[in-house]
Amino acid sequence: MKIAFYGSSLLSAYWNGAATYYRGLLRALAQKGYDITFYEPDVYDRQKNRDIDPPEWCKVVVYQGTIESLKGVAAAATEADIVVKASGVGFEDDLLLQEVLRHARRGALKIFWDVDAPATLSELRQSPEHPLRKSLSRIDLVLTYGGGDPVVDAYRGLGAADCVPIYNALDSQTHHPVREEARFTAELAFLGNRLSDREARVEQFFLEPATRLPQQRFLLGGSGWSDKPLSSNIVHIGHVPTRDHNAFNATPKAVLNISRASMAENGFSPATRVFEAAGAGACLITDYWHGIALFLKPGEEILVARDGQDVADLLGGLTRQQAKAIGQRALKRVLNEHTYANRAETADAIFRVRAAQAEAAE
Incomplete structure (x- = not known):
């Protein structure tokens, strides 16, 4: 299955705490056969502070911080079986969500992946007209990288069809014992x-x-x-x-x-x-x-x-x-x-069940 993933950055951890999470989980999913493209904006000097090169296991598309460029990459969502909009992308998040949902094909699994659920939920509670809150009915599934039952219950209470935590984990290829310095x-x-x-x-x-x-x-x-x-x-x-x-x-x-x-x-x-x-x-x-x-x-x-x-x-x-x-x-x-291989097993099972449900609903 093809995944179009719209997030903050895969290539740079500069002011981007989600980088390790994205890298570990998406690499593990790629090893399970997923064809992944990661779309990240050129903002906050992250591209000047890259700490990895574009990986073999994932295609990375870097787009300029302009509305025109955003709309261009959002249109690529139509080619994917699974479309993911992450929280905290860092450039016109609300517009990106709307454009991605607009272009996702019928039958594609549409996911909002929240890497900072407490902050997002605080915003949604304070603003009934928040674009994400109004869009939850169009999203098949919310995934979070933490939060447990309090976050799951909160998202369901705000209208999400379902919410499942996919916790942080260890990427043993990049984080492992070394000599002291x-x-x-x-x-x-x-x-x-x-x-x-x-x-x-x-x-x-x-x-x-x-x-x-x-x-x-x-x-x-x-x-x-x-x-x-x-x-x-x-x-x-x-x-x-x-x-x-x-x-x-x-x-x-x-x-x-x-x-x-x-x-x-x-x-x-x-x-x-x-x-x-x-x-x-x-x-x-x-x-x-x-x-x-x-x-x-x-x-x-x-x-x-x-x-x-x-x-x-x-x-x-x-x-x-x-x-x-x-x-x-x-x-x-x-x-x-608690490795990303463990987490990928969970995510893969969810994707296959939910993708089949989304396809059948169309």
Whole structure:
């Protein structure tokens, strides 16, 4: 089956947290025989900051950030058996959705794939006339990369025919154990761009423990932090390209996951970085969110903190040997249960059933 996928970017992870998700899942689907074309706009300097070349397993079409170019690529939806419009494309999302739905052929499976369900649902609740909300009746299926029952119930309540989570996972071809690198040496490392929905939690779970442990080295990666006041034991290294993620995760004693507030509130929303870090054998410390045990076992495969004091206490009592053991258990778990090959099996089963239903309905 042919998939036309309209998303933010497959080629660049620059200000694009969904890149790893897209790459892992679409590669796994391609290995199952899907013919995939990914359409991404040239916006936010992403094409200037590519971190992969166009892959063999997926055709990538980069279009200019103009209405004319958008309409041109949307017209290609008519050639696909499955048409996917993702959230957060970054250029005229509402218009792109309308154009893609307009061009999708009769009988094609039409999917809205939400990679930030809490943010999208907040918009839909506040605006009954939101274009996506009004279009849900024309969409066959909503897929999300997290959220669990709260997100599923919310989408159904807003009129979606159905909603199914396809969770983040590990792409073991790109994220795996590597040798440690001295530049990433630290007691605790955190990688994440500065976002308003997460900044207060970064202050609580990362900056505060750093002030409590002044003799320990903390490593901060990600964009947007250059003007943030930081204690002297925090080293900010800016944007970390995907090629360096394995070493960033494998080198420190522990790696911190901090959910955005909306993700933590909804639960069942492990960030992509959870699986990236586990795939590199990192010892993960995460802020608490409902549903953690579905993915990793607290206390054995992942450490859970409810505030900054917990983070400081966990670090203070954690030896390098203990950290390595936790990381190895996490690696084993994700390789067995949480790879994109696992997720592709789920997606493939959904596509085949729903495509048959969509075809029969026409």
